[in-house]
Amino acid sequence: MTLIPGDGIGPEVTEATLAVLEAVGAPFDWEEHKAGMAGLAAAGDPLPKATIESIRKTRLALKGPLATPVGGGFRSSNVRLREEFHLYANLRPARTLIPGGRYEKIDLVLVRENLEGLYVGFEHYIPIGEDPHAVAIGSGVNTRAGGERINRFAFEYAVQNKRRKVTLVHKANVLKALTGLFLETGREVAKDYAAKGIACEDMIVDACAMKLVMNPWHFDMIVTTNLFGDILSDLNAGLVGGLGMAPAGNIGKDAAIFEAVHGSAPDIAGKGIANPGALILAACMMLDHLDDHARAGRIRKALAAVVREGKTVTRDLGGTANTDQFTDAIIAAL
Numbered sequence: 442m443t444l445i446p447g448d449g450i451g452p453e454v455t456e457a458t459l460a461v462l463e464a465v466g467a468p469f470d471w472e473e474h475k476a477g478m479a480g481l482a483a484a485g486d487p488l489p490k491a492t493i494e495s496i497r498k499t500r501l502a503l504k505g506p507l508a509t510p511v512g513g514g515f516r517s518s519n520v521r522l523r524e525e526f527h528l529y530a531n532l533r534p535a536r537t538l539i540p541g542g543r544y545e546k547i548d549l550v551l552v553r554e555n556l557e558g559l560y561v562g563f564e565h566y567i568p569i570g571e572d573p574h575a576v577a578i579g580s581g582v583n584t585r586a587g588g589e590r591i592n593r594f595a596f597e598y599a600v601q602n603k604r605r606k607v608t609l610v611h612k613a614n615v616l617k618a619l620t621g622l623f624l625e626t627g628r629e630v631a632k633d634y635a636a637k638g639i640a641c642e643d644m645i646v647d648a649c650a651m652k653l654v655m656n657p658w659h660f661d662m663i664v665t666t667n668l669f670g671d672i673l674s675d676l677n678a679g680l681v682g683g684l685g686m687a688p689a690g691n692i693g694k695d696a697a698i699f700e701a702v703h704g705s706a707p708d709i710a711g712k713g714i715a716n717p718g719a720l721i722l723a724a725c726m727m728l729d730h731l732d733d734h735a736r737a738g739r740i741r742k743a744l745a746a747v748v749r750e751g752k753t754v755t756r757d758l759g760g761t762a763n764t765d766q767f768t769d770a771i772i773a774a775l
């Protein structure tokens with residue numbers, strides 16, 4: 442497996458995650474590589490060739506946050522990784538870990554299309570008179586093949602993970618072609634799964650945003666296009682306490698990369714106080730991806746027990762523990 446500790450708090454939360462994986466005897470043989478600012482410093486490229494070659498070989502990576510260098514025209518290494526390995530599905534689970542929050546018993550999985558839509562970056566300005574930015578134009582691209590692929594991924598995931606319903610989220614009343622095609626392909630794919638017990642409904646994105654806040658238990662799985670998925674997956678993370686404990690998987694036919702949703706947190710980097718929970722949960726997703734549900738379950742249970750007890754948790758979770766103390770408590774709970 443490829444391991445990219447990343448920037449800022451990345452190496453700290455990676456070390457914690459490796460300690461937890463070792464404690465459950467997870468059988469990973471890591472190839473450690475650099476990316477982000479660390480890649481730029483070591484190899485003059487935020488996504489060095491050696492890192493790409495390693496993922497091409499291992500097809501599986503655990504990645505810490507990568508800072509995007511400011512200036513110099515560097516594109517985000519995260520976006521480059523998605524494109525390089527055609528990581529078309531972004532999988533974002535949101536589960537209640539801490540009771541007594543605003544919402545109890547949330548267990549939602551959002552599947553976001555990761556390569557198409559309005560994020561293809563077809564944008565330009567039209568200058569008028571003295572104003573170089575008088576008009577801004579952006580186009581989105583959705584394909585039938587891309588719509589079928591992401592919807593099939595969502596429904597297959599539903600079957601394999603014993604979920605019950607998939608909600609197709611769109612804006613086909615206004616963006617009739619761009620998101621209408623996504624809806625059309627979703628409805629088509631859903632027909633193949635009705636007999637397998639997976640229900641399907643569709644919902645306009647604005648109504649979905651309201652319903653997620655009013656009654657999140659209505660939903661089981663959501664599948665949607667790139668921009669809507671970006672926004673709604675953060676909304677879902679907010680329902681269960683924010684980004685501190687939010688993991689994500691970027692999954693394609695040829696590779697899968699698991700990561701924490703948060704960034705490199707430069708304000709607390711090097712202080713030893715970062716919460717490693719999100720990367721630990723990303724490692725659990727990686728274990729699930731490898732059908733090692735037993736180890737993933739054990740880690741989630743131990744992490745939840747420590748967080749619920751609330752005695753040895755990091756500051757962002759309302760405690761006073763540092764990264765090492767939090768990690769040791771999880772290992773002890775294992």
Ligand code: NAD
Nearest residue numbers: 505506507508509702703704705706707708709715716757
């Ligand atoms: P951020 O997520 O790094 O930080 C936002 C706030 O949350 C900060 O106050 C930070 O201290 C806190 N925080 C984040 N993770 C934490 C953790 N594990 N424990 C405790 N506190 C935590 O977002 P930002 O400041 O907007 O971005 C910083 C850098 O990270 C930027 O260069 C950005 O491009 C990059 N980034 C990378 C990824 C990724 O690699 N997936 C995602 C988001 C941002």
